[in-house]
Amino acid sequence: MTPTTSNPAFRYPQKTLDRASRAVRCAPFRLKFYVIMLDHSVSLSAVAGIAGIRNQYSKRNLSELVADGDLLWLIQVGLLRREVDGQGLTDSFRLTPLGRQLVGQWQSVGGFGKANLGDRLLNAMNRWLRLPF
Template sequence: MTVTHSKMSQSVQYPEVTIQRARRAVRCAPFQLKLYIAMREEGVFLGEIAGTAGFKAGYTEMPIPELNAENDLLWLINVGVLRRKVDGQGITDSFRLTPLGRLVVREWQEHGESWPAKLTRFDRVANWLRRWLRLPL
């Protein structure tokens, strides 16, 4: 198991299979490291990620329709990398990193441009199967 520490000095343990699944999902998502770093600091609204706004901000390599961006963000929530930010009135359309997401992003930053490495066909198929068919892999 890999251990990560939160701000409150409590350790969170994740099975290696969970970390691998999170890495794969982040690598398959259409988002750039800049977005994840912004989400680590504060919530980022969907409108800032989708379309030309996300492209201009450096969050995506090309403009992504809002529905597609939201679906990709919701998948990252299901994997455990992201969460929706909550305000006094409930859930917002703003997204933040979870402790697992912070671990994966920290690894990405430490490896720089060499991570994520080129995705293999297995990575893409495994992510697709988990996402769309909900098969255990």
């Protein structure tokens, strides 16, 4: 399996795909951030602060706390996972199979679009209130 292909034998529920896509549109990260993770893990230090802008991973300067919170939300919706080494968890992140599938789709259409007000409201309800939307 190549990094940009997904397993066609497994289909995610549409609700899962919609929630994950919405979370990405609302997150402060650029497509390049997700594309890099097709082949490599990305550390928190490469995303936070001025490094995130320099690496073209984020749309704005993010504090480490804000970046970590957004990355953890993407873990909860199933797009990312923490990288593990021989010592345990690291501060790096990788794509899950769901993330690989969606990034492959976004690459083929040139991006994931922008979040509208409805996206932001539903994402906030999912993230902060844990309502099942």
